[in-house]
Amino acid sequence: MKRRASPSAEASRGSRNPLHSKGLAGGAKARIAAPDPDAPAKQQQLKLYEEALGYFQQQKFLRAKQSLERVVGGPSKELSDRAQMHLKICEQRMSRPPAPVLKGAEDHYARGVALMNLGRWDEAREHLERAHKAAPKADHIVYAMAALDCLIGEADSAMENLKTAIRLRPENRYHARNDEDFSSLQEDPRFTELLYPERDGSGG
Numbered sequence: 081m082k083r084r085a086s087p088s089a090e091a092s093r094g095s096r097n098p099l100h101s102k103g104l105a106g107g108a109k110a111r112i113a114a115p116d117p118d119a120p121a122k123q124q125q126l127k128l129y130e131e132a133l134g135y136f137q138q139q140k141f142l143r144a145k146q147s148l149e150r151v152v153g154g155p156s157k158e159l160s161d162r163a164q165m166h167l168k169i170c171e172q173r174m175s176r177p178p179a180p181v182l183k184g185a186e187d188h189y190a191r192g193v194a195l196m197n198l199g200r201w202d203e204a205r206e207h208l209e210r211a212h213k214a215a216p217k218a219d220h221i222v223y224a225m226a227a228l229d230c231l232i233g234e235a236d237s238a239m240e241n242l243k244t245a246i247r248l249r250p251e252n253r254y255h256a257r258n259d260e261d262f263s264s265l266q267e268d269p270r271f272t273e274l275l276y277p278e279r280d281g282s283g284g
Contacts, residue, residue, distance in 0.1 A: 118156075122156045125156050128154070129147075129148075132151060136166060136170065141174050145174070148167045148170065184214060185210075185214035185221065188211035189208065193224055196224070201231070205228060208224055217248060218248075219248035220245075220249075225241045226241035230265055235265060238262070242262075253274070253275055
């Protein structure tokens with residue numbers, strides 16, 4: 081008959097390995113990661129980056145550029161890459177010529193006509209309206225507003241402005257006859273009547 085070990089002995093043997101392995105696992109978990117020697121420098125780099133973003137949002141691009149250049153030299157590659165991206169934007173913004181200062185009606189008129197030629201209708205209208213507000217009796221400004229109305233398909237407004245421009249300066253009638261900006265009105269009876277009053281015997 082095979083001799084069996086006593087229950088107490090089996091319990092003792094069975095409990096050794098689990099306890100031993102648990103002790104090893106616990107020891108592995110207890111290991112503490114070594115501190116990052118670059119942590120203080122990274123913290124300073126982050127602070128500089130946040131400072132640069134503040135200048136960037138305020139459109140103080142020179143100050144932002146100075147801070148970003150310091151960020152690029154820091155230990156965090158991620159922050160350096162972000163700083164490089166913002167640096168390019170700062171340099172682009174700083175290389176642009178300053179926007180011209182528009183002081184009076186003629187400045188806004190010239191800007192409005194230039195924007196019309198570029199097809200930037202909304203901006204052109206804004207400048208022409210400012211010019212008209214500053215010089216409401218300037219016929220060439222009203223004439224330009226009529227041309228803009230015609231270009232964007234506002235026939236009624238174009239006719240009203242053109243009528244006003246002709247009333248302020250009758251010579252505008254002859255300019256409009258050969259002006260390509262009014263080509264879309266060529267078939268409009270109101271346009272014909274306004275520009276060719278002699279056809280119906282009216283003085284216009």
